[in-house]
Amino acid sequence: MSSNSLVYVELHGHRGELLLNREKQKNALTGPLVDELKSGLQTLIEDPECHVILLRGSGGVFCAGLDVKAFFSPPTPAWVVDFADNWSSFHAALYACRKPVIGALEKYAIGGGAALALGCDLLVAGNQAFMHVLELEKGLAAPLNVAWLQIKWGAARSLDLALGAERWNGVELVKKGLAYKAVPDDLVLEEARALADRLAGYPPKGLIDMMGAIKAAASGEDFNTILARIRESLQM
Numbered sequence: 001m002s003s004n005s006l007v008y009v010e011l012h013g014h015r016g017e018l019l020l021n022r023e024k025q026k027n028a029l030t031g032p033l034v035d036e037l038k039s040g041l042q043t044l045i046e047d048p049e050c051h052v053i054l055l056r057g058s059g060g061v062f063c064a065g066l067d068v069k070a071f072f073s074p075p076t077p078a079w080v081v082d083f084a085d086n087w088s089s090f091h092a093a094l095y096a097c098r099k100p101v102i103g104a105l106e107k108y109a110i111g112g113g114a115a116l117a118l119g120c121d122l123l124v125a126g127n128q129a130f131m132h133v134l135e136l137e138k139g140l141a142a143p144l145n146v147a148w149l150q151i152k153w154g155a156a157r158s159l160d161l162a163l164g165a166e167r168w169n170g171v172e173l174v175k176k177g178l179a180y181k182a183v184p185d186d187l188v189l190e191e192a193r194a195l196a197d198r199l200a201g202y203p204p205k206g207l208i209d210m211m212g213a214i215k216a217a218a219s220g221e222d223f224n225t226i227l228a229r230i231r232e233s234l235q236m
Contacts, residue, residue: 007036009043014200015193016050023059028067029112031079031086038090045097051200051207053097054192055120056104062129063113087112088227091144094119095151095215095223098208100199104192105129105170105179118148121211123178124192125170126185131178132167147227153177
């Protein structure tokens with residue numbers, strides 16, 4: 001892992017960490033970052049020493065969503081063509097992951113960043129940190145956000161978050177059942193690591209079996225099937 005890596009993969013005891021490393025761009029998403037995110041997730045899934053995965057952003061920010069400037073600055077980057085498929089593929093791998101994924105929501109998770117936060121199994125959020133599904137304001141659909149909301153929380157929460165198009169802070173996310181815990185903003189990473197380390201201390205087979213059973217009970221379909229149905233309904 002070099003200092004130029006867009007995603008850092010670290011192992012601390014039995015806690016693996018995936019760190020989005022575009023601090024100056026508020027960890028905004030690009031094709032190369034998603035490629036490294038997919039590779040990093042797979043590395044931690046395959047590592048028997050990693051029992052729990054912590055997902056976070058550098059510089060005290062979770063993720064600002066898509067890097068619009070990178071997408072539309074000429075000449076168009078070659079990775080744009082495959083971005084949607086690669087981004088969906090990452091979420092499919094996240095859904096299939098049988099190791100708990102803890103999210104540390106610092107500052108904000110916007111658009112695609114919200115989808116990333118919603119994909120975490122447990123989310124620790126700052127009291128004033130917020131999640132914002134803003135696609136509706138832009139006249140766009142949000143299939144990945146809708147997919148995660150449907151899988152985990154159902155139609156009522158999907159309508160609330162997507163159609164409301166509001167910024168929900170950590171306290172509100174907990175009240176609505178979208179986050180596990182809200183803590184003072186300067187303690188998010190500390191609390192998320194403590195939670196990850198507690199889970200990582202349990203027998204790993206029990207964790208994997210429990211995760212598999214819960215996800216199997218939640219839906220009999222894989223993520224790509226769910227996403228395809230949502231995209232079809234959105235005529236995408």
